[in-house]
Amino acid sequence: MGVISPVGAGLLQTKHAIRTCQKGIRPLCLFPAAHSPPLPVGEVDGLPGTGDVPRTHELAMIAAAEAMSGAKKPPDAIVMGVTTGGLSATEESLRKKDSNPDAYCYHAPGSVAEYLAGKYQCKGPAMTISTACSSGTAAMKLALEMLRSGSVRSVLTGGADSLCRLTYYGFNSLQLIDPNGAHPFDQKRRGMSVAEGAAMFLLVADDDVPDHAIAEVLGGGLSCDAYHPAAPHPQGEGARRAMLAAIQDAGIALADIDYVSLHGTGTLDNDLSEARAINALFGNGGAGREKPRMSSVKGALGHSLAAAGPTGVAFSAISICDGLIPANVGCDRPDPELSPEPVLKPLESEVRIALSNAFGFGGNNASLLLGHPGRTENVPSVRQPPSEGFSVVGFACFTGAGNTHQTFERLSQGNACKGMLPISEISEGLPVKTVRRLKRLPRLALSLTKAAHEDSGCADPPSSVFWGTGWGALSETYDFLTRLYESDERFTSPTDFIGSVHNAPAAQIAIQFQATGPNITTTGGDYSFEQALMAANLLSADTDDTLLVIGADEFHETLSGLFDRSVLADEIPSDGGGALCLRRSDSPGDPKIRQVFFENAENNPSVISSLIRSLGDAEAAINEKFAGLLLGIPRAYRKDGAKQLDEFLSLSGFLNPVIDYRKLTGEFASASAVAAVMAAGFIQKGEILAGLCGHSPIPLNGKNMLIIGLGRFVTAMETENGVRC
Amino acid sequence: MKNLLNELKVKIVDTLNLEDVSPEEIQEEDQLVGGELGIDSIDVLELVMMIEKDYSVKIDSKDLGAKVFATLNTLAIYIHENSPGLAN
Numbered sequence: 001m002g003v004i005s006p007v008g009a010g011l012l013q014t015k016h017a018i019r020t021c022q023k024g025i026r027p028l029c030l031f032p033a034a035h036s037p038p039l040p041v042g043e044v045d046g047l048p049g050t051g052d053v054p055r056t057h058e059l060a061m062i063a064a065a066e067a068m069s070g071a072k073k074p075p076d077a078i079v080m081g082v083t084t085g086g087l088s089a090t091e092e093s094l095r096k097k098d099s100n101p102d103a104y105c106y107h108a109p110g111s112v113a114e115y116l117a118g119k120y121q122c123k124g125p126a127m128t129i130s131t132a133c134s135s136g137t138a139a140m141k142l143a144l145e146m147l148r149s150g151s152v153r154s155v156l157t158g159g160a161d162s163l164c165r166l167t168y169y170g171f172n173s174l175q176l177i178d179p180n181g182a183h184p185f186d187q188k189r190r191g192m193s194v195a196e197g198a199a200m201f202l203l204v205a206d207d208d209v210p211d212h213a214i215a216e217v218l219g220g221g222l223s224c225d226a227y228h229p230a231a232p233h234p235q236g237e238g239a240r241r242a243m244l245a246a247i248q249d250a251g252i253a254l255a256d257i258d259y260v261s262l263h264g265t266g267t268l269d270n271d272l273s274e275a276r277a278i279n280a281l282f283g284n285g286g287a288g289r290e291k292p293r294m295s296s297v298k299g300a301l302g303h304s305l306a307a308a309g310p311t312g313v314a315f316s317a318i319s320i321c322d323g324l325i326p327a328n329v330g331c332d333r334p335d336p337e338l339s340p341e342p343v344l345k346p347l348e349s350e351v352r353i354a355l356s357n358a359f360g361f362g363g364n365n366a367s368l369l370l371g372h373p374g375r376t377e378n379v380p381s382v383r384q385p386p387s388e389g390f391s392v393v394g395f396a397c398f399t400g401a402g403n404t405h406q407t408f409e410r411l412s413q414g415n416a417c418k419g420m421l422p423i424s425e426i427s428e429g430l431p432v433k434t435v436r437r438l439k440r441l442p443r444l445a446l447s448l449t450k451a452a453h454e455d456s457g458c459a460d461p462p463s464s465v466f467w468g469t470g471w472g473a474l475s476e477t478y479d480f481l482t483r484l485y486e487s488d489e490r491f492t493s494p495t496d497f498i499g500s501v502h503n504a505p506a507a508q509i510a511i512q513f514q515a516t517g518p519n520i521t522t523t524g525g526d527y528s529f530e531q532a533l534m535a536a537n538l539l540s541a542d543t544d545d546t547l548l549v550i551g552a553d554e555f556h557e558t559l560s561g562l563f564d565r566s567v568l569a570d571e572i573p574s575d576g577g578g579a580l581c582l583r584r585s586d587s588p589g590d591p592k593i594r595q596v597f598f599e600n601a602e603n604n605p606s607v608i609s610s611l612i613r614s615l616g617d618a619e620a621a622i623n624e625k626f627a628g629l630l631l632g633i634p635r636a637y638r639k640d641g642a643k644q645l646d647e648f649l650s651l652s653g654f655l656n657p658v659i660d661y662r663k664l665t666g667e668f669a670s671a672s673a674v675a676a677v678m679a680a681g682f683i684q685k686g687e688i689l690a691g692l693c694g695h696s697p698i699p700l701n702g703k704n705m706l707i708i709g710l711g712r713f714v715t716a717m718e719t720e721n722g723v724r725c
Numbered sequence: 726m727k728n729l730l731n732e733l734k735v736k737i738v739d740t741l742n743l744e745d746v747s748p749e750e751i752q753e754e755d756q757l758v759g760g761e762l763g764i765d766s767i768d769v770l771e772l773v774m775m776i777e778k779d780y781s782v783k784i785d786s787k788d789l790g791a792k793v794f795a796t797l798n799t800l801a802i803y804i805h806e807n808s809p810g811l812a813n
Contacts, residue, residue, distance in 0.1 A: 174770055175786070175787065432745045433745065436744055437742065492774065493774065494770040
């Protein structure tokens with residue numbers, strides 16, 4: 001475990017800070033602010049600041065180095081929670097109007113996980129969850145499920161975020177900043193303090209308790225309010241459900257919980273709704289049952305967004321390991337409306353089980369439970385999700401050619417479907433009142449999911465949403481920063497700030513469908529959709545509810561070319577995406593889809609043979625199993641991708657048609673979501689469309705379709721025939 | 726005052742992208758937030774920004790906001806009384 005926050009770097013300093021109630025909130029120094037005096041923030045002093053990588057990456061690396069100290073092997077996977085990524089550096093470059101894409105190479109939230117993967121030679125998946133302030137805890141729940149699935153034995157996981165203008169001015173525009181610094185659960189609290197930091201953990205699956213284990217992750221729970229894009233549910237209904245889901249997941253009793261690490265941001269609404277959720281869950285005392293002790297550390301550290309959840313988890317781990325409960329620093333007069341009272345002074349007390357909360361924009365809630373290593377009984381261990389994947393009960397795509405029908409029509413004529421649809425066409429059928437505040441990406445997301453759900457014959461409304469986006473809401477981010485710069489940092493748009501988080505479109509989908517289950521946003525450049533499908537598989541092992549897996553990206557005139565080198569290399573700007581409406585159980589006649597492979601290509605010379613092994617190995621088997629291959633090589637990685645393809649073809653002896661789908665869809669990060677829709681469509685029709693491999697359709701004869709992504713990562717999904725009627 | 730009211734109606738529709746509302750439909754004494762116009766708390770914050778930018782009037786607390794944004798009329802009065810450009 002490793003942690004860095006405004007009160008110190010490393011576990012020793014952190015424990016000392018807890019014992020001495022240190023407060024790390026001071027007026028901003030990092031960049032000149034328009035406010036005088038600058039607003040109080042939780043800033044980490046003394047970062048190396050070499051300029052090689054942005055602050056978020058530095059913070060993540062410092063925490064990861066502590067977590068990995070003593071580890072003898074690279075982690076099998078990395079699962080990060082990040083929201084701002086390299087935005088602090090991007091903001092400087094945009095202000096200088098720097099048009100060199102090199103200046104933005106660490107912009108993406110996903111680049112933090114990839115940076116750590118490079119440093120630790122991790123050959124497995126490097127995934128990033130970006131669900132605003134619950135990101136890090138949601139990432140840890142996903143890491144837990146990855147371990148339970150048996151697919152990996154160790155995961156480096158946690159969260160990191162740095163201060164930047166977007167969050168400093170954004171939260172202020174929402175009037176959520178306490179000018180005196182955050183005082184969570186205090187009667188006079190007025191808001192939060194934006195902060196930065198990182199907390200990282202090496203989670204290891206082992207029947208025997210590993211030496212030096214600090215704590216055991218017993219379970220986790222996720223939920224979505226499906227209520228409002230930014231404000232929490234007033235009664236804390238979603239928060240209560242996330243905590244309850246964690247308790248059920250771990251199979252423990254409420255009475256076993258001795259400490260709750262509160263989300264406790266210090267805003268009026270958050271603290272009230274969290275207190276209500278806690279009271280609803282634990283009851284109002286009585287019946288001789290004592291409530292657990294609880295505290296928020298955000299009065300000491302501020303709110304470090306994606307790092308906040310894992311930081312709370314780190315403090316929970318300290319409470320278990322050292323019997324030291326942190327004080328709710330900053331709370332002088334507890335708000336009587338928020339009973340029970342938080343812990344006001346650091347407390348030496350045994351903690352058997354700790355519950356750690358993290359909630360975020362989009363009503364996104366995550367809770368995690370920790371216990372003493374090996375001491376809690378009946379904790380679920382390996383729990384493999386069904387290997388056959390999902391039935392695709394509905395699907396839809398948008399490309400430059402139009403909707404699903406128009407796209408398939410264009411493809412069947414042997415033509416590409418590059419380009420961008422006018423926003424009016426994307427918004428067709430969406431109520432004006434719903435979309436008036438939404439720009440291009442959330443409109444794409446809403447239209448895609450509406451169409452996929454309609455295509456399913458209006459199956460039960462989906463309960464969970466898994467949304468993958470390479471670059472998130474570019475229009476909102478650009479407009480926010482442009483307005484900020486044009487007004488000498490005096491004016492911003494609160495609407496654009498709320499819309500700029502990567503999970504904003506997923507929140508809109510949840511509100512639209514009242515989807516109160518897990519609401520996960522994954523982001524990892526060209527492999528974001530694959531990450532969403534993987535997350536769906538890991539997080540819905542026990543449910544047969546309908547769920548949505550979506551991938552989409554927008555083209556933005558200024559930002560797309562700066563961030564995405566593949567977009568820069570293509571002469572036709574393109575965007576769009578694909579959505580799948582999925583069920584776990586067999587659905588007669590519907591195609592099936594599953595994620596079969598995801599590895600980092602860097603430092604991984606055997607990645608292609610590893611891919612072939614996962615597909616069934618023998619030459620004859622691969623030709624017999626797959627009628628065609630939809631191949632995605634991002635334009636910026638054509639050279640490496642071509643080599644990988646040659647190796648694949650020569651090692652696998654694959655002889656059936658290969659369709660280079662990015663030449664059809666154009667270049668955008670989530671083009672693989674369109675490929676998944678194409679594959680589902682081919683399976684449904686029983687043939688590969690005429691026009692794609694010659695003039696006639698190619699019958700599948702009961703065989704499957706393979707979708708492979710090459711480049712910096714190598715991924716594979718397969719679609720097959722479902723059970724026939 | 727009449728001019729300010731008319732100006733605000735146009736600005737509200739523009740700022741909040743109220744595509745299905747025409748400025749004339751905003752009644753001066755009707756409930757502004759949570760009413761038929763569909764204006765909510767995020768919109769109020771967006772209007773706060775617009776009012777500070779265009780009229781140099783700050784509305785920086787929820788309690789004050791609730792009073793000021795009660796109706797179009799209360800908003801216009803508050804701006805009229807507090808804007809350096811409009812005050813008599």
